Amino acid sequence: MRTFTILWFGQLVSAIGSTMTYFGSVIWMWSLSESATTLSLGGFFGIATSLVLTLFSGIIVDRVNRKLLILISDLVAGLSTVVLLILALTNNLQIWHLYVAIAINTPFNQIQILAYQASISLLVSPQHYTRATSMGAALNYGSSILAPALAGICYPAIGLVGILVIDILTFGVAIITLLLTPIPQPQPSDSESISQQTLSQQTIWKQITFGFSYVWPKSGLLALLTVTTLFGFAHDIGAAIYEPMILARSGGDSNILGFAASAAGAGGITGAIIVSIWGGTKRRIQGVLSGMMGAGISKIIFGLGQTAFIWIPAQFCSSLNFPLMGSSDTSIWLTQVSPDIQGRILAMRSLMRQSVSAVAYLIAGPLADYIFEPAMQPGGVLSPLFSPLFGTGKGAGIALLYVMSSMGLFFIGFWGFQSKTLKNVEKPVSSLSPNG
Numbered sequence: 001m002r003t004f005t006i007l008w009f010g011q012l013v014s015a016i017g018s019t020m021t022y023f024g025s026v027i028w029m030w031s032l033s034e035s036a037t038t039l040s041l042g043g044f045f046g047i048a049t050s051l052v053l054t055l056f057s058g059i060i061v062d063r064v065n066r067k068l069l070i071l072i073s074d075l076v077a078g079l080s081t082v083v084l085l086i087l088a089l090t091n092n093l094q095i096w097h098l099y100v101a102i103a104i105n106t107p108f109n110q111i112q113i114l115a116y117q118a119s120i121s122l123l124v125s126p127q128h129y130t131r132a133t134s135m136g137a138a139l140n141y142g143s144s145i146l147a148p149a150l151a152g153i154c155y156p157a158i159g160l161v162g163i164l165v166i167d168i169l170t171f172g173v174a175i176i177t178l179l180l181t182p183i184p185q186p187q188p189s190d191s192e193s194i195s196q197q198t199l200s201q202q203t204i205w206k207q208i209t210f211g212f213s214y215v216w217p218k219s220g221l222l223a224l225l226t227v228t229t230l231f232g233f234a235h236d237i238g239a240a241i242y243e244p245m246i247l248a249r250s251g252g253d254s255n256i257l258g259f260a261a262s263a264a265g266a267g268g269i270t271g272a273i274i275v276s277i278w279g280g281t282k283r284r285i286q287g288v289l290s291g292m293m294g295a296g297i298s299k300i301i302f303g304l305g306q307t308a309f310i311w312i313p314a315q316f317c318s319s320l321n322f323p324l325m326g327s328s329d330t331s332i333w334l335t336q337v338s339p340d341i342q343g344r345i346l347a348m349r350s351l352m353r354q355s356v357s358a359v360a361y362l363i364a365g366p367l368a369d370y371i372f373e374p375a376m377q378p379g380g381v382l383s384p385l386f387s388p389l390f391g392t393g394k395g396a397g398i399a400l401l402y403v404m405s406s407m408g409l410f411f412i413g414f415w416g417f418q419s420k421t422l423k424n425v426e427k428p429v430s431s432l433s434p435n436g
Contacts, residue, residue: 003123003181003182003183004120004123004135005135006177006180006181007116007123007177007178007181007183008135009177010173010174010175010176010177010178010181011116011174011177011178012143013170013173013174013177014074014077014170014171014173014174015143015147016143016146016147016170017147017166017167017168017169017170017171018077018143018167018170019143019144019147019148019151020147020148020150020151020154020163020166020167021081021084021151021163021164021167023147023148023151023152023155023257023258023261024151024154024155024159024160024163024164025042025098025160026039026243026257027151027152027155027254027257028155028160029042029095029098030243030244030247030252031252032095033095034247034248034252035244035365035369036240036241036244036245036248036364036365036368036369036373036398037365037366037368037369038095038365039240039243039244039365040240040241040244040361040362040364040365040368041099041361041362041365042098042099042102043102043236043239043240043357043361044358044361044362045099045102045103045106046102046103046105046106047106047354047357047358047361048103048358049103049104049106049107050106050107050109050110050354051351051354051355051358052107053107053108053110053111059210059344059347060111061111061114061115061118061344061346061347062118062340062341062342062344066115066116066118066119066183067115067178067181067182067183069111069112069115070112070115070116070178070183071175071178071179072108072111073108073109073111073112073115074112074171074174074175074178075175076104076105076108077105077108077109077171078168078171078172078175080101080104080105081101081164081167081168081171082168083101084097084098084101084164085161085164085165085168088159088160088161088164089161093160110350110354113350114346114347114350117330117342117346118339118342118346119183120334122183122339123183135272135276143265144261144262144264144265144268145262145265145266145269146262146265147261147262147265148257148258148259148260148261148262148265149255149258149259149261149262150258151163151254151258152254152255152256152257152258152259153255153258155254156254210341210344210348211344211345211347211348211349211351212348214337214341214344214345214348215345215348218336219421220336220421220422220424220425220426220427221332221333221336221425223419223421223422223425224285224288224329224332224333224422224425225349225352227288227289227292227412227415227416227419227422228288228329228349228353229352229353229356230356230408230412231292231409231412231413232353232356232357232360233356233357233359233360234360234405234406234408234409234412235295235360235405235409236356236357236360236361236364237360237363237364237367237401237405238299238303238364238401238402238405238406238409239360239361240360240361240364240365241364241365241368241398241401241402242402243257244365244368244395244398245303245395245398245399245402246260246311248394248395248398249306249393249394249395249399250308256308256311259308259312260308260311260312260315261315263311263312263313263315263316263319264315264316264318264319265319266316266319267315267316267317267318267319267320268319268320268322268323270316270320271319271320271321271322271323271324272323272327274323274324275323275324275327280324280327280328280331281324281328283426284328284329284331284332284426285328285332285416285422285423285425285426286328287324287325287327287328288325288328288329288332288416289413289416289417289422290321290324290325290413291321291322291324291325291326291328291413292321292325292409292410292412292413292416293409293410293413293414294317294318294320294321295318295321295322295325295409296406296407296408296409296410296411296412296413297410298314298315298317298318298320298321299314299318299402299403299405299406299409300403300406300407300410301314301317302314302315302318302402302406303399303400303402303403303406304389304390304399304403306390306391306399332425332426333345333346333349335426336425336426364401367401368397368398368401371397372397372398372400372401373394373395373396373397373398374397375397376390376392376396376397376400377392377396377397378392380392380397382397382400386400390403
């Protein structure tokens with residue numbers, strides 16, 4: 001775990017800087033537009049461009065040096081931050097510049113995540129898979145403990161320019177620790193050796209669809225992919241409107257947004273620590289589904305709340321579930337798929353989730369701005385039914401949409417517990433070859 005921990009630490013420092021930039025950008029864009037659509041489009045452009053690269057990302061991760069891929073991703077992200085800083089210093093920064101930066105960075109970040117995940121099975125032993133993947137969750141949530149609160153506090157003092165400078169410095173830490181960390185390449189299995197020999201005879205389409213061909217006959221993995229994809233769609237509708245909801249209902253208070261996000265980070269890191277010590281549920285699928293239901297309940301309470309006194313603890317409880325859910329999910333895939341093809345299989349999984357996520361981010365903003373918000377204003381068609389729960393002020397319609405998506409999270413997890421196919425997803429397979 002020592003080598004893995006060094007790699008993890010460098011990426012954690014970088015993630016703190018990137019998260020500060022993200023929240024600084026959100027506050028900056030909201031101050032200019034006060035539109036849920038404006039904020040959600042940022043997520044859409046990132047996902048939309050990453051979809052194209054994801055088609056090839058599995059092949060890239062399985063055939064290109066994984067350390068090099070992580071390094072390139074850090075360099076691209078650092079360079080884009082430098083460009084944004086220059087634009088901000090010269091008073092030329094516009095919202096569309098942030099969209100372009102997101103569209104460029106997200107595909108490379110996707111490659112980095114795949115290379116990182118696919119390297120876990122080469123850096124740690126199988127009994128530590130759940131702990132290592134939960135540390136991956138801690139990487140994301142750990143950066144969210146301090147970064148959003150710092151961004152919310154620092155933004156009025158140093159603005160977006162100062163936050164971008166901090167981000168650039170953190171990229172340097174990530175690159176240095178990465179250069180000091182050896183990341184082995186996987187040895188090809190017999191099945192992969194055969195695949196390499198016949199690669200020139202395969203069409204690019206067959207290589208791209210390898211992951212789908214592998215999973216399709218495996219009913220357990222297919223069911224797992226289905227339930228997590230549905231969960232991702234419902235979750236990302238809420239994720240796209242989460243920040244506009246808080247900003248709308250708090251009068252644009254950056255501190256409340258920052259502390260709510262920090263509470264989510266604290267919940268996530270707490271959950272990751274618990275899973276790292278505990279090791280997760282004996283049957284990992286139970287960790288996946290119970291995490292879905294727990295997150296759904298917490299987010300329903302969050303959406304019903306109208307003050308920071310409810311938002312902050314609800315966010316903590318919601319994020320507490322995700323490390324168990326995510327690490328259990330990833331661990332199932334790592335144990336069911338051989339290391340030499342994990343890049344393509346994990347890329348296929350990401351492609352499915354990103355496809356529905358792009359749709360969620362594309363529709364969430366307009367739904368909030370043009371349907372739910374007007375419908376929840378005084379005299380709106382939904383106001384008589386839901387105003388006792390959500391009120392009729394600014395952000396009430398966004399909150400209603402958020403609760404609806406959160407209810408979907410709970411019922412998707414509940415449905416998963418009723419699936420006999422999912423119950424058998426961890427059944428040992430006779431072969432881990434692509435044709436097994």
